[in-house]
Amino acid sequence: MLSSNQNETDQIDVTVIGGGLAGMAASIHLSRAGLRVLCIEADVADTDPVGESLDWSAPDLLKALGLTMEYLMDQGIATYKRHVVLKLRDGSEQHYIPGEWLGKPPFNIDLRTLHVDRSQLNQAIRRIFLASGVTLIAGKVVHVETTGKAVDGVVTANGERITSRWFLDASGSAASLFPRTFKSPVYEYGPHKVAMWDYFTVPESIEGTTLHADGAGPSYMEWVWQIPIHPNTISVGYVSPGESVKEKRQRGMSVQEIFLAQLERFPDFRGLLQGTNSPRTTSFRCRVFAKIAGPNWLVAGEAAAMVDPMTSNGVTAALRQGAESAALIIRYRKHSRISRLAGAMYSQRVLSLARFFNSAIENVLYDWPIRNRIGAFNAGDMYTIPAWSLNVVYSRMRPRGFVSTTLFRLLVGSLRSCISLFHWVCSRSRLSSTISATS
Numbered sequence: 557m558l559s560s561n562q563n564e565t566d567q568i569d570v571t572v573i574g575g576g577l578a579g580m581a582a583s584i585h586l587s588r589a590g591l592r593v594l595c596i597e598a599d600v601a602d603t604d605p606v607g608e609s610l611d612w613s614a615p616d617l618l619k620a621l622g623l624t625m626e627y628l629m630d631q632g633i634a635t636y637k638r639h640v641v642l643k644l645r646d647g648s649e650q651h652y653i654p655g656e657w658l659g660k661p662p663f664n665i666d667l668r669t670l671h672v673d674r675s676q677l678n679q680a681i682r683r684i685f686l687a688s689g690v691t692l693i694a695g696k697v698v699h700v701e702t703t704g705k706a707v708d709g710v711v712t713a714n715g716e717r718i719t720s721r722w723f724l725d726a727s728g729s730a731a732s733l734f735p736r737t738f739k740s741p742v743y744e745y746g747p748h749k750v751a752m753w754d755y756f757t758v759p760e761s762i763e764g765t766t767l768h769a770d771g772a773g774p775s776y777m778e779w780v781w782q783i784p785i786h787p788n789t790i791s792v793g794y795v796s797p798g799e800s801v802k803e804k805r806q807r808g809m810s811v812q813e814i815f816l817a818q819l820e821r822f823p824d825f826r827g828l829l830q831g832t833n834s835p836r837t838t839s840f841r842c843r844v845f846a847k848i849a850g851p852n853w854l855v856a857g858e859a860a861a862m863v864d865p866m867t868s869n870g871v872t873a874a875l876r877q878g879a880e881s882a883a884l885i886i887r888y889r890k891h892s893r894i895s896r897l898a899g900a901m902y903s904q905r906v907l908s909l910a911r912f913f914n915s916a917i918e919n920v921l922y923d924w925p926i927r928n929r930i931g932a933f934n935a936g937d938m939y940t941i942p943a944w945s946l947n948v949v950y951s952r953m954r955p956r957g958f959v960s961t962t963l964f965r966l967l968v969g970s971l972r973s974c975i976s977l978f979h980w981v982c983s984r985s986r987l988s989s990t991i992s993a994t995s
């Protein structure tokens with residue numbers, strides 16, 4: 557149920573912009589702590605949500621909202637994910653399975669995670685969100701009013717002005733309202749990319765998230781995901797640099813033709829394609845904003861950091877940042893502002909993890925030097941082992957204060973530097989072998 561009752565908006569403590577995963581998760585935590593929350597959402601119909609393959613840290617974050625793995629399975633919203641498969645066009649494949657040791661003390665990680673039907677998951681969270689007392693209004697925030705570094709209010713496209721003591725920007729990667737308003741420095745990774753995807757009915761679903769790619773060659777890697785979201789339904793999506801899609805469009809190909817032509821290249825998809833509609837599409841650029849906290853505002857989810865879909869980390873990041881940003885507002889609710897240190901530590905945690913995931917996936921898999929030097933399957937190991945371990949360490953360590961956040965940042969920064977150095981070495985050796993071959 558939507559409400560735009562002015563009396564209600566006068567009585568609110570926190571304004572949340574965006575009712576995607578990060579905004580809903582934060583709103584639920586804030587509302588449960590007794591804060592009066594108003595969430596403004598531009599697309600209440602939730603058109604074409606995407607992000608179906610979850611990282612191993614996501615189930616605990618969903619459980620904290622009231623959605624256990626068992627419930628999601630029973631309701632047909634999810635299927636189990638036990639591993640990831642990298643499949644090359646020549647038919648060879650490698651399976652990436654979390655080590656048994658992760659399931660034992662002191663880690664005690666559930667070695668299963670989930671694939672989800674994102675529309676159904678969003679609806680299930682929306683029900684909890686509305687039941688927790690959050691007021692949801694339909695509207696698009698078009699202006700942010702500020703005084704110095706603080707947010708005073710936001711204005712929607714239909715002229716409604718909303719004020720509150722605290723603000724949370726969860727407006728997603730296309731908007732990133734507060735980082736843009738406050739001109740936050742930004743780190744960008746890789747080219748602009750386009751994703752096109754559709755759901756297909758299959759006689760029997762596959763196990764695991766499968767990534768299909770060429771694997772070798774000097775070019776920037778394109779890939780296709782295959783994710784079982786129901787026993788007889790798979791999500792199939794193609795991610796490509798925007799320039800490559802643009803060039804094909806200029807040659808007269810429709811989006812549907814580009815999608816089908818790419819799927820036709822992989823044996824698993826032939827025969828699947830009859831009757832395919834025009835796929836859903838989105839474009840994005842992976843990037844991370846450096847400043848996502850102010851005196852009375854925070855940013856969560858993709859509005860703060862857009863992490864490449866190949867990392868399967870976006871849902872975890874949105875739910876985690878939703879919880880952490882809510883915890884900060886709850887902690888400082890009786891103060892005049894969020895402490896500078898606590899805000900800076902929150903920014904640093906989001907920044908360091910998102911920089912790691914984006915730079916590692918670009919250096920190790922998308923770009924050619926490491927992939928060509930050690931092979932696509934070893935490159936997959938080189939990415940997944942530190943990436944999965946970092947999420948586990950984060951979930952167990954729960955860095956919050958200065959010391960734990962700094963230790964965590966040092967760990968993440970060292971791993972990122974090692975990968976960047978290896979990328980540099982591989983690109984130099986490839987360069988020198990090319991020069992000596994041509995001279």
Ligand SMILES: Cc1cc2nc3c(=O)[nH]c(=O)nc-3n(C[C@H](O)[C@H](O)[C@H](O)COP(=O)(O)OP(=O)(O)OC[C@H]3O[C@@H](n4cnc5c(N)ncnc54)[C@H](O)[C@@H]3O)c2cc1C
Nearest residue numbers: 574576577578598607608609697728751857858865870871
């Ligand atoms: C192609 C693709 C594939 C992906 N695959 C995966 C995956 O397999 N696994 C995974 O974990 N993650 C994946 N992700 C990432 C994951 O889907 C996102 O990280 C996650 O959904 C982000 O949630 P969010 O709440 O931050 O943003 P969003 O879900 O984008 O929510 C932002 C909300 O804000 C609203 N909004 C925007 N502007 C305004 C405004 N001005 N005023 C009011 N409301 C506004 C929007 O309508 C939207 O509902 C994928 C992403 C992409 C692009």
